[in-house]
Amino acid sequence: MTTASFKPITSLLGTALSLLLGLQLLSTPAQAAPSGTPIKVGGTLAMTGPLSATAMVHKLVGEIYVEELNKKNGLLGRPVEWILKDDQSKPDLARTLYEQIVTVDKADLLIGPYATANILSAMGVAQRYNKVLIHHTFGIPSLAKYDMQFPTWATGVDPATTGPNLVFDALAAGPKPPKTIAIVTSKFPSVHFMSVGAREVAKKRGLTEVLYLEWEFGNRDFGAIASRLKEAKPDFIWGGVIALEGILLLDAMKKIDYPAPQMFHFLPSPGPMLKSPDAKNALAMTIFEQHAPMTSNTGAAEFAKIFNERAAKAGLPDTFVDTQAAASFAAWQVLEAAVTATKSLDDRTLAIWLKKNTVNTIEGPMRFDGVNNYGDDVSKIKQVQNGEWVVVWPKAYAKPGVKMQLP
Template identity: 65%
Template sequence: MKIFNRVAAAIAAVACLSVGGAIAQSQAPLVVGSTLSLTGPLSATAMTHKLVGEIYVDQLNARGGLLGRKVEWLVKDDQSKPDLARTLYEQLITSDKVDLLIGPYGTGTILSAMGVAQRYNKVIVNHTLGIPSLSKYEMAFPSWSLGSDPGNTVPNTVFDAVAASPKPPKTVAIVTSKFPSIHFMSLGAREVAKKRGLQEVLFLEWDFGNRDFGPIAARIKDAKPDMIWVGDIALEGNMLLDAMKKIDYVPPIHFHTYPAPGPMSKSPDGNLALSMSIFEEHAPFTNNKVATDFIQIYHERTTKANMPDIAVEVQAAASYAAWQILEAGVRGANSFDDKAIAAWIRKNRVNTIYGQVRFDGPGNFGDDMMKVKQVQNGKWQMVWPTQFAAPGAKLQVR
């Protein structure tokens, strides 16, 4: 009898361990893997994406995580290098064995990550892919809602805005980085400008990573354009404006594609700069609790991190929306299976911080939701279309 009791106790103990292990396993954290350009030329903007991701994961876990599992975010530094991003996403999937992926910042690194995700049949929500025609993977989804033809639609929106200004331009200089999405958009702007009757007085390119903008500023000054289309990313626009100031030149109208938001808005040289946006920190974009709650905590975190700008704008909104899309896919599919998540996202619209988005167009892109904003009194303010403008704000020119 004693032997029997010992055996029964042993069996019960093993059973308890097995059940306990199963419970522990079912409650294991859900790991989302990604890279960001925490160093290198894209770091000024990527730091915004890192902060937003940390905020979202905290909020998600405060709501109970995803399908009952706590969420952890494993982010690695791709150093603004697409080749390194490719290697790191391989590591995330094969070595780190993350459960889900979320895309990096920047078109080059996004395409590298997308190629790896496709090889392993992983769904990937990306932040800022600027060339929709390159998105060939059916399980990749953008949070950057610039439509499937931004080389046409985005420049038309920009030129519509300046055409309605007090001094519509007649001539334009188009200067651009060779960074893939920037270059693509700027070439589109050349064609749109030509069709609209704007005279191109200068077209000039520079290699991504360039830091000497003196010769470029001099060429622009000599061309005397009414408007400058600057195909820039991160701090390139700030460096160009600084070079212009050194030769006593102030551009009358200057548009920037993807500037680092804080440095551009806080620099005196950035006053009246134009850019594209999907969200700014004012009505009507702040007319919901999700936005106002995010803005409050973002202000707290950016202030603590001593960031140059504490306002929620296009980059922060796109990053937040990427996490919203991923969460909606998991909850909608009620599964962590990549194919199930992708199928749900393709068939449904998702409410994001900047509006409802869809993924049933070419390359899983939906509507072009880009608008035009301007630096006014040290803040980005939406100015076009007028129904989305900040209260009392209008596009200003010198």
């Protein structure tokens, strides 16, 4: 596999309280090419199966990061080799493959797969072998009990409460706050977890629930769910969807002439959702979108230039850096920061450093000293507007001049 490199810029503040790592993808002067035995970073992604549309974004990000890394000085002056395997969107297979990565491939470092269920499987393997696991899309922080796992999907420690409240805050500040709500959700672990939380938060905030439905992850037939939604006539739909489920639901609604009211999609595949004419003004959760003020975060502007070009060449439906690409990129930033600062590949050494220090990432400063190694919640609400995803809430992170729109 073609491999590559980034040069970190470190700034030690005080004794060892915080090391803020910046990356310069394009402007850093060239260094001597890395040499010696490659440092192996192992992981899986859902390159096939129902999660593949989103996992392809993570694959491209990893390829870019490793290529750029090796163009400079690699890690510790050595080239980096990314050992990537296809877990087919299956947690059991992810577990088996991480076993292989540790015991057969002898990976020096681990990086997590895509999506909560697969990450949980990888986490079990990492714990068994006392390996650090840096991962990017884990949605149930209370399950992240392993002491040497580090999340870069910065949702905070209680996203089942803070996430729904963020959504309802955005709606309350919008042009027409809803009074009734339908909650329909996949049973995919993180999605279901957040949707159950949304149900409780909605009740506390005085919204009237007119429908609650669940489906098995992997479902492809949303006709009956669309019909129930049409009968319920909610002002607002909370869609506990992941990957292409939201698109399939919107398509089923269109077939029965039911135009979607204001609708939130928890974890949609960003490109397909963006391109669907039925998803106009759809809402979703995000941690980063490619516009001001977030493009001033560490590495963001430089990475965006490369990602936009590579995503277009790869034929991805959305070529902008979004929450998925940012979480993935941040995971690699955190991995590089820890190795560079400690000059070590020892897992315990890396874990100790990460708990004591802050890393500047594309998402902003990231720390790991909270419950289950979680830090600050950087969640935001975005909306499809004029052919792009734009942040609409909180106002401090909204794209300049943008406000929430109704369907």
